[in-house]
Amino acid sequence: MLFWIYYIVSHHYLRSDIILAVYQTNLKEAIDYLLTQNIFSLLFAFLGSLLILIFIGYVVRIICISMRKRIEFASRRYLWGSLILTIFLLFLGVKVTYSFVGYEPVRIMDSFKNSVKRYTSFAKNRQERMQYLYNLGTLSVLPEHKGIYVLVIGESTARDHMSVYGYRFDTTPWMSQFVKEPGTICFKKAYSNYVTTVPVLTYALTDKNQYNSVSMAQAYSLIEVAAAAGFDTYWISNQERYGIFDTPIAEIASMANHQIWLNGDVGEYIRSNYYDEELADQTPDLKNADNALIVYHLMGCHQLYTERYPFKYQKFDRKVSKTSEYDNAILYTDYVVSRLYDLVKDNPNFQGFIYFSDHGEEPDDGTAHEPTEFSNQMTRIPLIAHFSERYRENHSYLFSPLIDQRSSYWTNDLLYNFMVEIMGIQGAPMEESNLTLGNIAYDRTKDNSLTMHGERRIES
Numbered sequence: 310m311l312f313w314i315y316y317i318v319s320h321h322y323l324r325s326d327i328i329l330a331v332y333q334t335n336l337k338e339a340i341d342y343l344l345t346q347n348i349f350s351l352l353f354a355f356l357g358s359l360l361i362l363i364f365i366g367y368v369v370r371i372i373c374i375s376m377r378k379r380i381e382f383a384s385r386r387y388l389w390g391s392l393i394l395t396i397f398l399l400f401l402g403v404k405v406t407y408s409f410v411g412y413e414p415v416r417i418m419d420s421f422k423n424s425v426k427r428y429t430s431f432a433k434n435r436q437e438r439m440q441y442l443y444n445l446g447t448l449s450v451l452p453e454h455k456g457i458y459v460l461v462i463g464e465s466t467a468r469d470h471m472s473v474y475g476y477r478f479d480t481t482p483w484m485s486q487f488v489k490e491p492g493t494i495c496f497k498k499a500y501s502n503y504v505t506t507v508p509v510l511t512y513a514l515t516d517k518n519q520y521n522s523v524s525m526a527q528a529y530s531l532i533e534v535a536a537a538a539g540f541d542t543y544w545i546s547n548q549e550r551y552g553i554f555d556t557p558i559a560e561i562a563s564m565a566n567h568q569i570w571l572n573g574d575v576g577e578y579i580r581s582n583y584y585d586e587e588l589a590d591q592t593p594d595l596k597n598a599d600n601a602l603i604v605y606h607l608m609g610c611h612q613l614y615t616e617r618y619p620f621k622y623q624k625f626d627r628k629v630s631k632t633s634e635y636d637n638a639i640l641y642t643d644y645v646v647s648r649l650y651d652l653v654k655d656n657p658n659f660q661g662f663i664y665f666s667d668h669g670e671e672p673d674d675g676t677a678h679e680p681t682e683f684s685n686q687m688t689r690i691p692l693i694a695h696f697s698e699r700y701r702e703n704h705s706y707l708f709s710p711l712i713d714q715r716s717s718y719w720t721n722d723l724l725y726n727f728m729v730e731i732m733g734i735q736g737a738p739m740e741e742s743n744l745t746l747g748n749i750a751y752d753r754t755k756d757n758s759l760t761m762h763g764e765r766r767i768e769s
């Protein structure tokens with residue numbers, strides 16, 4: 310019945326990644342999701358299933374009553390009959406149990422359980438990984454790479470709606486100027502490796518990617534490797550720390566030396582009413598930071614779009630475009646990213662600033678970023694990198710390949726490789742030069758780039 314209800318509400322088939330998304334959600338996100346759904350189909354599904362339950366109860370009751378009557382009138386000769394029937398039913402039971410394994414809902418629950426197991430093994434093996442990294446003792450940073458790096462993780466931001474990528478409305482006035490500055494590279498063909506947050510970031514922030522066979526339990530996170538190489542690490546987030554259950558993202562973030570969660574701490578539930586610029590206001594003074602990786606996790610343009618920006622940013626009107634609310638959220642994100650950049654740009658130790666989004670979004674028809682409603686726009690994301698003058702002077706061997714690669718295909722599960730490369734971390738466990746942006750051996754093209762965790766090719 311769960312499968313049928315899901316079908317009535319969403320018009321598609323329940324898959325294990327949907328159950329996983331529900332598993333990793335939090336109350337706030339769940340309510341926001343329900344608010345975007347058609348209330349009538351929800352009501353219809355609820356009443357319909359109630360009716361079916363009542364009907365089943367009624368049938369069972371009739372069967373029970375008639376059976377009791379039969380048993381009362383039964384004589385000895387029925388005993389043999391019942392015995393044979395029992396044996397037959399037992400045999401049938403075994404047969405049914407056997408085929409149950411191949412039953413679709415069972416297979417889906419199985420695949421869901423496996424995913425959860427992979428995630429928990431990642432958390433469990435943390436001690437072992439850290440120990441291994443320190444024992445390795447080879448992790449280091451090239452001296453001229455030391456300094457401050459900022460990584461901004463956007464949320465549900467499709468480049469199709471960003472004027473810096475050619476959108477018809479002026480949604481990114483600041484970025485459009487920013488990409489003209491020397492030192493800024495706007496990557497034209499960046500894609501997400503999945504379309505929901507947790508699976509995307511699990512790959513993006515660890516050395517696991519779609520092209521290698523690293524197991525999740527053995528995957529090193531960017532934060533772990535950066536810390537082992539001597540960087541001070543910050544995680545500043547406007548997303549909920551915990552879903553109904555722990556996610557690998559909270560696990561990765563928990564390895565940072567400094568953590569700021571705008572939306573409360575362990576197990577606490579506070580409705581996220583902070584706009585993303587609060588991240589800039591809450592950033593600690595970086596004057597004394599000399600060697601640091603600062604990661605920001607935005608709420609970005611996640612549904613409900615109207616909750617993502619203050620009134621001042623209500624520039625686009627519904628009368629002009631039906632995605633105006635989403636476009637306003639992009640406009641505000643443009644401002645937020647500019648504020649985060651302003652915090653570090655004049656710092657003498659500033660080296661690099663990277664902005665990308667976890668996945669895209671389909672605001673046009675309301676399918677948002679549901680895996681079952683997959684569209685290419687859900688994977689088309691921005692990737693913009695800026696390097697300080699000092700960095701460019703010292704690392705032209707890295708900067709010039711990056712400029713050449715601005716039109717190369719890139720999927721964001723390769724973010725780990727990219728960050729490790731630009732931060733000059735030596736001796737990291739995984740070295741895949743052909744998957745590393747900035748390396749002259751980088752070889753991703755339209756034909757060998759994948760998404761949906763390797764299930765799909767990049768189409769456009």
Ligand SMILES: [Zn+2]
Nearest residue numbers: 465505506667
């Ligand atoms: Zn997301």
